[in-house]
Amino acid sequence: MDRPALQGPGGPHPDVGRRSVLGRADFSRLLASIRTAGYRIVGPTVRDGAIVYGPIEAESDLPVGWTDRQEAGTYRLERRADGALFGYNVGPHSWKKYLFPSRERLFTAHRKGASFSIDAEPADDAPTAYLGVRACEVAAIRIQDRVFVGGAAVDPGYAARRRRVLLIAVQCAQAGGTCFCVSMGTGPGVTDGFDLALTERIEGDRHEFLVEVGSERGAQVLVGVPLRPADADDVAAMVATVDRTARSMGRTLDQNGIHDLLLGRLDDPEWEKVGERCLACTNCTMACPTCFCHSTEEVPNLDASQVERWRRWDSCFNLGFSELHTGSVRTTIPSRYRQWMTHKLASWFDQFGSSGCVGCGRCITWCPVGIDLTAEVRAIRSNAAAGRPPAAGGSG
Amino acid sequence: MASTTRPRLGVWKFASCDGCQLSLLDCEDELLAVAGRIEIANFAEATSAFAPGPYDLSLVEGSISTPHDAERIREVRAQSRRLVTIGACATSGGIQALRNFGNVDEFRRIVYARPEYIETLARSTAIADHVPVDFELRGCPINKRQLLEVIAAFLQGRRPTVPTDSVCIECKRRGTVCVVVARGTPCLGPVTQAGCGAICPAYDRGCYGCFGPQDTPNTAAWSRRLRELGMRPDEIARIYRTFNAAAKPFRLAAEAAPSGDP
Ligand code: SF4
Ligand code: SF4
Ligand code: SF4
Numbered sequence: 001m002d003r004p005a006l007q008g009p010g011g012p013h014p015d016v017g018r019r020s021v022l023g024r025a026d027f028s029r030l031l032a033s034i035r036t037a038g039y040r041i042v043g044p045t046v047r048d049g050a051i052v053y054g055p056i057e058a059e060s061d062l063p064v065g066w067t068d069r070q071e072a073g074t075y076r077l078e079r080r081a082d083g084a085l086f087g088y089n090v091g092p093h094s095w096k097k098y099l100f101p102s103r104e105r106l107f108t109a110h111r112k113g114a115s116f117s118i119d120a121e122p123a124d125d126a127p128t129a130y131l132g133v134r135a136c137e138v139a140a141i142r143i144q145d146r147v148f149v150g151g152a153a154v155d156p157g158y159a160a161r162r163r164r165v166l167l168i169a170v171q172c173a174q175a176g177g178t179c180f181c182v183s184m185g186t187g188p189g190v191t192d193g194f195d196l197a198l199t200e201r202i203e204g205d206r207h208e209f210l211v212e213v214g215s216e217r218g219a220q221v222l223v224g225v226p227l228r229p230a231d232a233d234d235v236a237a238m239v240a241t242v243d244r245t246a247r248s249m250g251r252t253l254d255q256n257g258i259h260d261l262l263l264g265r266l267d268d269p270e271w272e273k274v275g276e277r278c279l280a281c282t283n284c285t286m287a288c289p290t291c292f293c294h295s296t297e298e299v300p301n302l303d304a305s306q307v308e309r310w311r312r313w314d315s316c317f318n319l320g321f322s323e324l325h326t327g328s329v330r331t332t333i334p335s336r337y338r339q340w341m342t343h344k345l346a347s348w349f350d351q352f353g354s355s356g357c358v359g360c361g362r363c364i365t366w367c368p369v370g371i372d373l374t375a376e377v378r379a380i381r382s383n384a385a386a387g388r389p390p391a392a393g394g395s396g
Numbered sequence: 397m398a399s400t401t402r403p404r405l406g407v408w409k410f411a412s413c414d415g416c417q418l419s420l421l422d423c424e425d426e427l428l429a430v431a432g433r434i435e436i437a438n439f440a441e442a443t444s445a446f447a448p449g450p451y452d453l454s455l456v457e458g459s460i461s462t463p464h465d466a467e468r469i470r471e472v473r474a475q476s477r478r479l480v481t482i483g484a485c486a487t488s489g490g491i492q493a494l495r496n497f498g499n500v501d502e503f504r505r506i507v508y509a510r511p512e513y514i515e516t517l518a519r520s521t522a523i524a525d526h527v528p529v530d531f532e533l534r535g536c537p538i539n540k541r542q543l544l545e546v547i548a549a550f551l552q553g554r555r556p557t558v559p560t561d562s563v564c565i566e567c568k569r570r571g572t573v574c575v576v577v578a579r580g581t582p583c584l585g586p587v588t589q590a591g592c593g594a595i596c597p598a599y600d601r602g603c604y605g606c607f608g609p610q611d612t613p614n615t616a617a618w619s620r621r622l623r624e625l626g627m628r629p630d631e632i633a634r635i636y637r638t639f640n641a642a643a644k645p646f647r648l649a650a651e652a653a654p655s656g657d658p
Contacts, residue, residue, distance in 0.1 A: 047573065048572070049578040049579055050573040050578050052573060073576075073621075074577060075574075076578070092573055092577075092578075093571060102568070102571070103569060276614075276616075276617060277614075277617050278614065279562070279586040279587065279614045279617055279618055280562070280610075280612045281564040281565075282561065282562060282564055282565045283564050283568060283574065286564070286568030286569070297557050298557075299545075300548055301429070302429045303429060303433055303551075304548070304552050312569065313569055314565075315561075315565060318565070319611045320559060320561065320611070333612060333614060365577065366577055368564070368574065368576045368577060368586050368621060369618075369620075369621050
């Protein structure tokens with residue numbers, strides 16, 4: 001269930017694939033039209049020194065003229081020379097905060113004498129437009145779709161919210177310092193999975209958006225928005241933008257044979273080394289747009305007449321996360337880092353048929369000590385190439 | 397709890413500021429439910445009525461800092477079926493455990509006109525250093541939601557759900573932008589236990605470590621990073637030495653930071 005209910009029964013809409021150009025001056029008309037179509041808009045906005053996702057009421061809520069500089073463990077907002085609306089890379093938030101909220105009440109049970117009743121949680125499925133979704137983020141949403149609605153058990157809350165999303169993608173016009181979507185095959189170009197895709201073009205006095213229609217609901221919100229048809233030059237500029245971004249990736253990750261490489265190096269000395277630096281703080285997993293681990297918690301009131309069941313983000317970096325009746329399975333930090341990375345980059349293939357990493361770089365930027373999974377893969381690869389012990393056995 | 401009589405609650409104070417007991421008073425609405433469900437047999441902050449033991453559940457605030465207290469806690473323990481310590485003082489010795497790193501006799505001479513009247517121990521210590529404790533609720537002050545959870549859990553005969561993860565997980569769950577990464581502000585969140593809801597980073601401050609060390613605190617790695625962020629060794633030692641100075645991982649981290657005292 002890759003794209004739940006985005007296409008009607010009649011197949012793709014005739015407008016799908018249509019490209020047109022929206023002038024910068026008319027951008028607010030697009031926002032107005034999205035709202036008129038019944039969507040609330042969430043998207044990028046500057047808050048507390050970063051570009052995060054939040055409600056977009058007006059064009060001025062967007063990070064106009066802002067960009068970010070990212071390195072391992074560092075993020076800084078900076079002013080741009082131009083007035084770009086989307087001239088930044090992905091920040092600390094991801095769209096999972098909407099689709100898979102960090103805390104969610106699942107239901108409430110009431111004691112009724114010797115029995116009990118359950119109140120289902122009303123679905124929060126207000127139609128919502130996600131504005132500014134990047135290629136890696138489209139790929140991340142697709143991965144979480146597979147986790148939450150793609151198997152036999154469908155998560156009803158996620159499914160309800162996902163169905164009502166209007167996904168407005170933006171092509172990255174620059175790569176961030178920790179980006180490596182090219183290595184992961186997820187970007188920088190958004191090619192499908194969107195309702196609308198925008199490419200921002202700023203050249204001299206020209207400031208426009210190439211708008212590509214990806215679905216019928218995308219086509220519908222464009223009705224009444226002043227557009228001109230795109231010509232060959234507009235399309236060429238879009239392609240050039242994406243190419244330029246692809247050539248300026250901040251990082252690379254060699255995926256060649258990675259499944260067997262990592263799972264064959266469970267005793268690699270690098271796990272101990274990275275474990276000396278890792279804080280087991282969970283920031284990487286919280287920031288990662290594909291990490292889906294959570295725990296459920298019963299919250300009874302004092303006389304236990306009512307019990308709420310809550311779900312909250314949890315992490316394989318927590319001691320309690322692997323606690324069984326005899327205690328935690330992963331007591332050491334190296335074992336937790338290894339669990340995270342081997343799942344993300346290797347055993348995810350066995351479980352879901354793809355890598356669990358889309359190359360967004362968030363875990364690198366938002367790690368307080370700047371641990372870089374691309375560097376960790378390189379270290380393990382070079383240890384393997386050098387036949388560095390103690391890799392034999394691969395237990396653990 | 398199958399007993400027909402209401403469980404009896406005792407609230408006890410040792411060396412502390414009363415802030416944690418006040419968290420219980422602060423639960424006004426919930427407290428009504430508590431009062432109906434349990435008999436509050438000893439709670440000096442709420443009532444002057446004192447009922448003798450035994451107690452089904454004792455909440456103990458404060459650290460042991462005098463010989464008299466060291467005796468009294470044994471009496472409280474003997475009178476209590478379950479004993480839960482609340483707050484940084486009771487669980488780690490509190491801010492007053494800073495004396496552990498100095499010379500108490502000297503302090504006594506400097507501070508008091510008649511030092512011979514002051515009977516005090518050389519160290520301020522956690523309740524668990526003196527008597528067996530059934531559960532330790534961290535925080536300076538404790539979080540009232542966690543306090544209610546602990547009381548509910550004991551009334552219901554189950555283990556309290558009080559995660560020992562880092563503050564960072566709460567910080568990220570609430571969507572706060574990390575002050576370390578985005579501003580270079582020092583923060584103790586990665587080595588500190590969750591529970592406060594990551595309040596300080598939400599107001600652009602680093603975490604002060606009020607809830608003590610998380611379950612797997614990598615203070616060595618974090619101190620290295622704090623150095624990179626520009627903190628001097630003496631500043632690093634000092635940030636570990638606050639409300640939970642005597643909690644072992646923080647005590648060792650402060651000792652490991654080379655002293656740069658002027
Ligand atoms: S593992 Fe890191 S780079 Fe990969 S998707 Fe997650 S946060 Fe992004
Ligand atoms: S890799 Fe970094 S962000 Fe992740 S748990 Fe370790 S220190 Fe925290
Ligand atoms: S601000 Fe502090 S508590 Fe929050 S994520 Fe950063 S290091 Fe952790």
